[in-house]
Amino acid sequence: MTYKKLMVLFLFTLPLLTSCYDKIELEQQSYVVALGIDKGEDKGSYTFSFQIANPEVGSTMATAGSSEEPKETVSILGSDIITATSLANSFVTKKIMLDHMKIIVVSEEVARSEGFIRVIQSASRIPQIRGSVQIVVSKERASQFLKKNKPTMETRPHKYFQYMLQRAQQTGIIPDADIHRFFQITEGDADLFLAIYATTMKEENKTNTKKDHDYLAGEIPKQGGNPTQFMGSAVFKEGMMIDTLTGEDTRLCNILDKTVDMDELFVSFPDPIKPTYQVGFNYAQSSEPKVNINYDNKANHASIDVVVPFELEIIAIPSMVDYALNQDEQNQLIQKFEQTIEAKTNQLITKSQETYGSDPFYWSLYIRKFFKDVPAYEKGDWNKKIFPNAAIHVDYQLKRLTFGKMINDSKIEEVRD
Amino acid sequence: MIQSKKTRSKKTNSNKKTAINPNTKEQIESLKQLFSAEINKDFCHRTVFVNFNKKNAYLFYYSSIVNSDKIEQAIVRPLLEHDGETYENVLTNESFKIIDTLEQVIDHINSGKVVIFSEGEAVAYSLDVAQFQHRNVSPSANESVVRGPQEAFTESLHVNISLIRKQIRDKQLITTASTVGKRSKQDVTLIYIADLVNKEVLQDVEERLRDINTDNVRNVELLEQFLEERPYSIFPSIYYTERPDNAAAYIEDGHIVLLMDSSSACLILPVTFFTFFQSPEDRYSRFMFGNFSRIVRIIGFYLTTMISATYVALANYHSEMIPLDLMLAITSSRERVPFPLIIEVLIMEVAFELIREAGIRIPSALGPTIGIVGALILGQAAVEANIISPIIVIVSALSGLTSFAISDVSLNYTVRITRFMFIIAAGFMGMLTLMGALLLWIMYAASLKSFGVPYLSPVAPTFRSPKDTIFRKAIRNEHFRPGQLRPKDMRKK
Structure with missing residues (x-):
């Protein structure tokens, strides 16, 4: 063989060595839409809940998946987010991807604990989680919040979160609380970070004396619809939740804060x-x-x-x-x-x-x-x-x-x- | 500017000359033998008793390529009847020529002339009565325009030159001929405006024509491959068009046009990438309309080269870049497809190319079949059989159809080959390798030259130009000729 032929052979076999390094087919991945974080049994362990979208529901393919649930919520014990995904693969069939996650739901219990900043820290380390993921604090356990949330109009869960947060933020009753802002404000160590406050539990015994938007999530007197309410904000000081603000106060914060659009x-x-x-x-x-x-x-x-x-x-x-x-x-x-x-x-x-x-x-x-x-x-x-x-x-x-x-x-x- | 060409060992042309034998009897016998007169049916030889000198004259010609009426009118009758002193007086046809070597005799007979031997003379007389058969001038089939002249070149040099001269009435418009081919000698006609064209380019072209060392170059399609610098390149370096108005426009800018007798198209050189990108209609339409269609063509160019490759790269490596709704739709349709995504894309792209190729070769009576079968296979059936996912149909149909926006046939092939290279590149490491391949592609194009003119000029390197590259200016604001050609007269006014 001549030198030229050898060169060509060499060049054509070289790409085989790359073995398409991180190629993965779309159908080999599970897309997590929402992540829930709860306290585990021991100190330093947490329960992570993944809400996974079912791609077959809502597609035009008539034959497929019409009787399946639009989402699946699984909870697993772990010490950080990524290791929990690999453990979850013992019963979730595909690779769990966090690329398209819309929200991280943190139970109030975790948010008020000293350990919150430790567990959320890894979100800034792994490139999978986007900076635009919104932080939601739920009154109940996050796994319960994700399970009880049953939107009727939007079948696909990511659509529900997208529209819900978008509209609520436009009206100013919840803050803009993406993860990037959380780290920015927390590491700046000067201001308070406001996270979205939400719940699926209804406060029954509240007296109905409040007016306008002076409510917290769960207090809004309403009938029908999804039990989930997004209203008000959770106040974080130095990475720890210290209080809640009502929808009206959150609005005032949004008005006075130039970095937020309303x-x-x-x-x-x-x-x-x-x-x-x-x-x-x-x-x-x-x-x-x-x-x-x-x-x-x-x-x-x-x-x-x-x-x-x-x-x-x-x-x-x-x-x-x-x-x-x-x-x-x-x-x-x-x-x-x-x-x-x-x-x-x-x-x-x-x-x-x-x-x-x-x-x-x-x-x-x-x-x-x-x-x-x-x-x-x-x-x-x-x-x-x-x-x-x-x-x-x-x-x-x-x-x-x-x-x-x-x-x-x-x-x-x-x-x- | 002109590249020093490889000094090819020029074969010394066997230019030996044989004088015509004054013993006419022997001469015509050897000539008959040379042309195998016994078995060659359309080879004619006639004997005429000439009136003015009372001697025999012998006529030789090919009956299939001459006008026999003209022979009767212009040769036989004058010889039989007219008085005069010499052949020149008697045969008053404008193409009358006296020739004195046997090689010339053979050439003239081959190119449709009548050669006359007079008894006892050491010269022969030749008259042009050629009538090669050809089509009439018909509308352009492959480069049709809505607005603009419709006529196309036809397979006749005379007609073609007349189509060009009709549009450029300039005394400096020169048509020179050079001969190519060793066994069958064909004329290649160069057309240019003498006080515009760059002399070095002209010399380069003439030299390359002389250097062609082959038995026969039948038409310009073959000539293109003998002339071009890089036969293995994916980029064309000579522009091929069947529109005389297109040819005239390039001649006026200082380009050179090559024509041959047996081709219904011409070659234009030197050219750049943008020549292939443009269509004559861009200039015939008004400023806004022409530029609009240029924009559409740019989008088409981008889509046809990149869309399939981008899809492969995004879906296999960068799924976070696809909107979640679209991704869930793709995922759900792909769950029942057995092949990896890149194979899916390649299946559809190859299927499209097959249908396209078959559509060209299929007899026109069967034409509609290909549409039905093609639409069925590419569309519904393949999706329903779960061989491919529906989105692939959209992607490949888009990339296939947009390739038709590139009107030039040569560049069209470039683009289609490029598409496959990009798809495979995207399959290796996603956007990283796709961008690498695109970069190499552009670098290669930038390194090319067409007869000494950089391929991406006048953009890179920059030249003074009419600014008619990707977009064009209003015609009345075009002041210059393309500077990369170094024309003798830069200004257009």
């Missing part, structure tokens, strides 16, 4: 003239809030001025007070609204200053520029010294008030004569 939300609050009725608004955050920090280097004291410009569209006035044309009544309405929301915000800020000792608004971003370097910033100590003692003033400013497509309501006196 488009619009519907709110109702008591009518200032006829307090038995509620007025319905469409609140729109047209431009970002302005966070202005003045920092006194010597006293290590900061004063924070926040201006929140917003727009309102009135969508319902059941009291039929003529807010549209009567300027006095309109001013009253606006004032009342601004007062109410400012009071609520101040309440939340006071709570975070006094109880939490840190802020859930990611405001440490704006103080950093006053320090020369990282050690100086760490010495200044945002969450122990600066923020709890800061003078904070929040000002909501109405930029535009609209009344929908019709200005006048029906004249109630003329209708009922």
Whole structure:
């Protein structure tokens, strides 16, 4: 054989050695949509629940899988996420892939324990888990949460989580809580991280006195539908859950935090003239809030001025007070609204200053520029010294008030004569 | 710019010349023997008693390639009846020639001329009465356009040249002929505009034509393979077109066109990658419309080379990049398929190529069959039999159909071969090897030259040009000729 022929033979056999290194066919993998983390029996051991999507349900292939479940939830004891997947292969047929995981559900028990950050740590180490996976804290055990969650409209589980979280985040009742943000805030060691709070358990004995969105998951008086409720947030300080915030407080956090996008939300609050009725608004955050920090280097004291410009569209006035044309009544309405929301915000800020000792608004971003370097910033100590003692003033400013497509309501006196 | 060509050991042409024997009796006997007159049925020899010098004249020709009326009118009758002093006076045809070697005699008879021997003379007279049979000018079949001239070249040099001259009325439009072939001598006509064309390129082409060392080059399709620099390359380096308007457009830019008597197409050189990418209709359509179809062609080019390979790479190595809904759909349909995904893709791609090849070769009466059988096999049946998954039908149909957006036949083959290379490359290590293969492919294209012109010019390396590469400018804003050709006159105005 000539040299040329040998070369060709060599070149063609060389690729065989690569043996298609990490090639894997699609049907040889199981796709985990949700991962649940619960406490195990011993210290340092956990129960991992994998919710696996069944690809045959929901496909157009008429013959296949129509009687099968859309998902399978398996739980297994282990010390970390990846080793648990290989153990799970003793009864799951295919390789368990975490690439397409949408959420990690952590039971409140684990979240409040010191061990949470230890078990979630491996999520940052393995490339399989995306940074965009959302962290959900469930009131009950995570395995129970995943099993009881039975969406009726969306058969495929990943679709349910995708739409559910997307819409709830748009309305601001749950925070944006991806894993990347968790590590960012936790390692920044200055602010509070908000995780999504959810449950499938219903609180029966709660008195129905709450108004608007001031609920936590499980408290919403509702009938029918999926038992799962996503509402409010779990507050994490230094990688440990310390408290919960209601949907309304979570909204305020989303408004004040510039790093979170929120488009619009519907709110109702008591009518200032006829307090038995509620007025319905469409609140729109047209431009970002302005966070202005003045920092006194010597006293290590900061004063924070926040201006929140917003727009309102009135969508319902059941009291039929003529807010549209009567300027006095309109001013009253606006004032009342601004007062109410400012009071609520101040309440939340006071709570975070006094109880939490840190802020859930990611405001440490704006103080950093006053320090020369990282050690100086760490010495200044945002969450122990600066923020709890800061003078904070929040000002909501109405930029535009609209009344929908019709200005006048029906004249109630003329209708009922 | 012009590459120094390999100095080929030039075979000294056997240019020995045999004078014509003044003893005409002997001469015509040897000639008859040379042409095997006894068994060669269409070889004619006639004897005419010439009126003006009262001597015999002997006519030789091939009856199949001459116009016999013309022989009667222009040769036989004048010889029999007219008075005069010499043959030149009597035979007033414009192609009258006096020849004096036997080799010339043979050439002239072979190319459809009548050769006349007069008794006792050491010269012969030749008149062109050739009438080779050919088709009429018909619409272009393989490069059809909606907007633009419809006529295509036909298998006649005279007609073809006339089709070109019709569009370029320029006194500098030159048609020169060189002969190729050792045994059967064929004319290759070079057409160019003398005060535009780059002399070095022209010399290079003429030299290569001279260097062709073979018995017979029957047509331009074969000529292309004798001329090109790299016969094993997957990229074409000579543009082949059957449209005279296309040829005229390239001549006006300073290219050279080669024509032969027996081909209904021409060769254009030197060319670049973008020549093959373009269609004449891009220029006939208005600026917006032409560029729109260029965009469509780019998308088609990308899809046909990359889509199958990308699918293989994503599904086998990067499943996290596929949206979960799509992936679950693929997974569920693949659960009952016995083959690995890359085999599935290859099965469908090969099936498509088979149907395509069969569609070209099948007698036109059977044409509809291929459509029915093809659609059945490629479509429903294969999916229902669980041999392939439905998404493969979409992928391969897309990559097969988009390949038709590449109108040029030569580049079309390039693209189809490339597709298979990319699929196999993607099968080794996914996107990593696919991108590696793409890179090598582009590097190889960049290394090529067509008659000294870099293959990816005027983009890389950059040249001043009419900016008609991927997109084109408005025609009235095109100021220059393609700079990579180094034409004598750069400006178009």
